[in-house]
Amino acid sequence: MWIGVSGKNADHYSPPTDPYIMKREFFALTILFVLFVAFPASLFGYQAWLSNPSDARVIMLTANAPSNGGWVPDTIRVNLGERVRLRIASPDVVHGFEIPALGIQVDEILPGHVAEVEFIASRVGKFPFACTRWCSVDHWRMRGNIEVVDPNNPYPTPQTFAPPLYQQLKIDIDALHPAQNVPPSRPSAARGASLAGLIVISTDLRTQSPSDVFAKLRVDDSPKSYSDQQLWDVIAFAWKQAAGDESIAKGQQLYARDCAACHGELGKGNGPAGRDLPGLAAMQSDTHSMQDGKRGPADFTNTAQMLGASDVLLQGKIVRGGMGTGMPEWRTLYTDEEMWQVISFIRSFTFDYGLTK
Ligand code: HEC
Ligand SMILES: [Cu+2]
Numbered sequence: 001m002w003i004g005v006s007g008k009n010a011d012h013y014s015p016p017t018d019p020y021i022m023k024r025e026f027f028a029l030t031i032l033f034v035l036f037v038a039f040p041a042s043l044f045g046y047q048a049w050l051s052n053p054s055d056a057r058v059i060m061l062t063a064n065a066p067s068n069g070g071w072v073p074d075t076i077r078v079n080l081g082e083r084v085r086l087r088i089a090s091p092d093v094v095h096g097f098e099i100p101a102l103g104i105q106v107d108e109i110l111p112g113h114v115a116e117v118e119f120i121a122s123r124v125g126k127f128p129f130a131c132t133r134w135c136s137v138d139h140w141r142m143r144g145n146i147e148v149v150d151p152n153n154p155y156p157t158p159q160t161f162a163p164p165l166y167q168q169l170k171i172d173i174d175a176l177h178p179a180q181n182v183p184p185s186r187p188s189a190a191r192g193a194s195l196a197g198l199i200v201i202s203t204d205l206r207t208q209s210p211s212d213v214f215a216k217l218r219v220d221d222s223p224k225s226y227s228d229q230q231l232w233d234v235i236a237f238a239w240k241q242a243a244g245d246e247s248i249a250k251g252q253q254l255y256a257r258d259c260a261a262c263h264g265e266l267g268k269g270n271g272p273a274g275r276d277l278p279g280l281a282a283m284q285s286d287t288h289s290m291q292d293g294k295r296g297p298a299d300f301t302n303t304a305q306m307l308g309a310s311d312v313l314l315q316g317k318i319v320r321g322g323m324g325t326g327m328p329e330w331r332t333l334y335t336d337e338e339m340w341q342v343i344s345f346i347r348s349f350t351f352d353y354g355l356t357k
Helices: 007-012 019-051 189-195 210-219 228-243 245-258 311-320 336-349
Strands: 057-063 075-079 083-089 095-099 104-109 114-120 125-130 143-149 288-291 294-298
Touching: 057 075, 057 095, 083 095, 083 104, 104 114, 189 228, 210 228, 228 245, 228 336, 245 336, 311 336
Parallel strands: 057 083, 075 143
Antiparallel strands: 083 114, 095 104, 095 125, 125 143, 288 294
């Protein structure tokens, strides 16, 4: 190693022959080797080992807000049985990641960091994934798919979903649903609880609207001595009971995460992301609120509309989305259970469930 050779003297330099100098040179060489070759190599090796301790297939995924391109790639194809390690980076803002059908979740993908999640592709199918953080106005468009294929059977019969309840029951979810009956004031589940033993509701609460249930109660003989408000209170209590506190609490979380940005924290349809959605101006529905003279997403505090809708009808709208507006579809992202949970929470905008918000 001819260190210190420079300039015009370089040509005249002859290697040292003195053994002492040669020993020193060897020592210097060793240090240089360690400094510039072995140490960095070990670092890289260690890094690589850190990021891939198993024999997982590493897939890089970039989380961009939809206006910056969304997920890249937005379709990931892996083989059945493969161990997959997703390394997810975010160049812009904080995102989240979830593959609901596989129960895989990364709560936070911070800008400039790489979040990792590992799983085994143990089921064949097409599994939607989505961002779980409200990263931008069109956050809910931030979706992609993981396709798990069996190399031995690359063309399986396509997945079939049972038709949603609203289709099975042939409910027209695009029809207006004004309530035939509205309560004098906001029904209270707490007040209704004290009357619940006296007034029995025997109808199916999922397929009937609250307004229909009221109509049936009103023509019954037994509750004749009770006021309209009292019947409504009992209905509010019945709905809360049927859902259960746990379901309502879970629905509240889902709503805050996925719906509030459009429908508003208090359900008034005035969330910041709900403004100027395409198609709203052409809507004939009365469920949406007006904000600054513009139509917004459905107003869940609008008693005259909400009490005319059965849970199944609301489910249909959430399942399918659309309505010619910016309402996203949730069928591929929500389990049935989550669907009912979010609906049970939406009811708290018309029924007083005594929740703390
Ligand atoms: C991107 C904005 C946006 C998001 C996010 C969104 N919605 Fe909507 N939603 C709308 C719009 C727009 C409508 C149609 C307004 C109308 O029918 O007047 C709508 C309508 C609805 C309706 C129909 C109400 C009715 O009585 O006709 C339901 C139910 C509903 N949304 C539930 C949800 C739930 C639950 C979530 C979250 C899981 C959600 N929405 C997320 C925009 C949104
Ligand atoms: Cu997002």
